[in-house]
Amino acid sequence: MVTHSQSERAGSAPSPASPPDGVVERSRPGLGERLAGFAERSWRPFVLLAAIVVAWWAVTAAELVEPYLVPSPGDTFDAIASRPEYFWEHTWTTGYETLLGFVIAAAIGVFAAVVMVNSPTVEKTLYPLLLFAQVIPKIAIAPLFVVWLGFGLGPKIVVAVLMAFFPVVISMVTGLKSVDPEMLQLSATMGAKRGQTFWKIRFPASLPHLFSGLKVAATMAVTGAVVGEFVGADAGLGFVILQANGNLDTPVLFAGLLIMSLLGVLLFVLVEWLEYLVLPWHASRRGEGTTTNL
Amino acid sequence: MPPGSTAERVAPMERPLTDPGHAVELDEVAVRFRTKRKDVTALQDVTLRVRPGEFVAIVGPSGCGKSTLLKLASGLLAPSSGTARLLGEEVTAPRPDVGYVFQKAALLEWRSARKNILLQAEMRRMPARQARERADELIAMTGLTGFEDAYPHELSGGMQQRVALCRALLHRPPVLLMDxxxxxxDALTREQMNVELRRIWQETGTTVLLVTHSIAEAVYLADRVVMMTARPGTVAGVIEIGLPADRDYGTTMAEPEFARATRHIRDHLGAAVAAD
Structure with missing residues (x-):
């Protein structure tokens, strides 16, 4: 049954106001209510973050370490505030590389997984190659891409794709294979074509797995883009960090690191939000029902 | 059989012009599985005929190949030897003219109850309106009214199984296979589902082949009960159930014929197990 009436607990006869089947429809909460709910659920990490910033500030204010080694939070934020266009431009470059790398990695990953699941021969042939591509240290082959593709966007995107696509393939293959075999037999007795079985059963069933892969891939894509910038670039946060490193300009270096991390978090949250929209039915989204004293 | 009910029963299916004679026919089938280390004979020398509109239950110990029989009849599995025929036609590939219900409801968790039922129609490309009307009819018949828009995780086991039953009946299959x-x-829900299945079978007139562990369930529901022995699975005997067509649950349980039939089956299966 959908829900059990709260009045069962009381043991008394249902009050005249309660509907006969014990189900009360509630209206959807408004925006203000939902924002308040969000704040209530997620204030903890922000408090922790604030505590870390305070600790950072305390260390620098007490001059426990030399300021040229660890700049104060104030100096770091000043570094950004004094040159907003500079940071915006380079963040944009890295963000663009990351996003493009992520999207391409997701597309290639999903495609490769679908092909491999549909043909055991292809899977046996391709899998070792994929593994090989994954275990090559990206930092080691990044210079090669610069030689091949120049100093533009090319090598950064290639490194980002290489780093991000492996978790997508692995999770998607697992997802496509996780379908209940009885569901597939049922589909066969429905006279379903391969395509129908894929789009109506296999693909939707694989999405929860795919999204875990995409979340890992989102964080990898940022690393990939920055690694690409390290080996040869004239723009991007990797370039900013390398330059600041050369000038011993730690506030800018810290600022670059901070923005880079935020970029990764932003992409991760974006994927989570997308998951929330696409998979409202998934078990991880369902909370246990709570009792109410209304 | 009366011509009116026959047309109703197999409406969307193309029925061969010649009378098929039997809805399901297994002719000396054997099934052998090959694993890495050994070959296992799951079924051996099984012959079984089910008349159109008949309700046949198959009982037997675990691992006697009961489920395998249903897979042979529907073409999900090919026999190692012998032939399987469905509606007079040799089965060589998965057959779309059956309805299948498994022990697990096997519902798609991203679809509501109604949408799960309509999966059958979508796969078969049935006209949308006709499918919707048929779904409504089945929802009412199985007592799912009020739960059409609930998702599988919001439904109890019994409700989920009703959805699976509706999905299996949507295309008015001439043969319903239930594993x-x-x-x-739970025991209470099970009795309730037995009563409803009996009623639904009488209303639809479809042929039912039911695999079960429960002797009482088999006797209450079926016209004939097939008893099987394990390793390798063979038919140990078939018993006709002489109960009236109208079977009230409580009354039927108290009938001498019910006691006779269950006792007979229990003795038979017990003897088969002892001889193992």
Whole structure:
């Protein structure tokens, strides 16, 4: 049954106001209510973050370490505030590389997984190659891409794709294979074509797995883009960090690191939000029902 | 059989012009599985005929190949030797003219109850309106009214199994194959589902082949009960159930014929197990 009436607990006869089947429809909460709910659920990490910033500030204010080694939070934020266009431009470059790398990695990953699941021969042939591509240290082959593709966007995107696509393939293959075999037999007795079985059963069933892969891939894509910038670039946060490193300009270096991390978090949250929209039915989204004293 | 009900029963299916004679026909079938280390004979020398409109239950110990029989009849599995025929036609590939219900409801968790039922129609490309009307009819018949828009995780085991039953009946299959459909339900729900299945079978007139562990369930529901022995699975005997067509649950349980039939089956299966 959908829900059990709260009045069962009381043991008394249902009050005249309660509907006969014990189900009360509630209206959807408004925006203000939902924002308040969000704040209530997620204030903890922000408090922790604030505590870390305070600790950072305390260390620098007490001059426990030399300021040229660890700049104060104030100096770091000043570094950004004094040159907003500079940071915006380079963040944009890295963000663009990351996003493009992520999207391409997701597309290639999903495609490769679908092909491999549909043909055991292809899977046996391709899998070792994929593994090989994954275990090559990206930092080691990044210079090669610069030689091949120049100093533009090319090598950064290639490194980002290489780093991000492996978790997508692995999770998607697992997802496509996780379908209940009885569901597939049922589909066969429905006279379903391969395509129908894929789009109506296999693909939707694989999405929860795919999204875990995409979340890992989102964080990898940022690393990939920055690694690409390290080996040869004239723009991007990797370039900013390398330059600041050369000038011993730690506030800018810290600022670059901070923005880079935020970029990764932003992409991760974006994927989570997308998951929330696409998979409202998934078990991880369902909370246990709570009792109410209304 | 009366011509009116026959047309109703197989409406969307193309029925061969010649009379098929039997709805399901297994002719000396054997099934051998090959694993890495050994070959296992799951079924041996099984012959079984089910008349159109008949309700046949198959009982037997675990691992006697009961489920395998249903897979042979529907073409999900090919026999190692012998032939399987469905509606007079040799089965060589998965057959779309059956309805299948498993022990697990096997519902798609991203679809509501109604949408799960309509999956059958979508796969078969049935006209949308006709499918919707048929779904409504089945929802009412199985007592799912009020739960059409609930998702599988919001439904109890019994309700989920009703959805699976509706999905299996949507295209008015001439043959309904049920593989321990109520095995995972609690005793009370199970009795209730038995009563409803009996009623639904009488209303639809479809041929039913039911695999079950429960002797009482088999006797209450079926016209004939097939008893099987394990390793390798063979037919140990078939018993006709002489109960009236109208079977009230409580009354039927108290009938001498019910006691006779269950006792006979229990003795038979017990003897088979002892001889093992």
């Amino acid at each position: 321990e459909p109520f095995g995972a339900l």
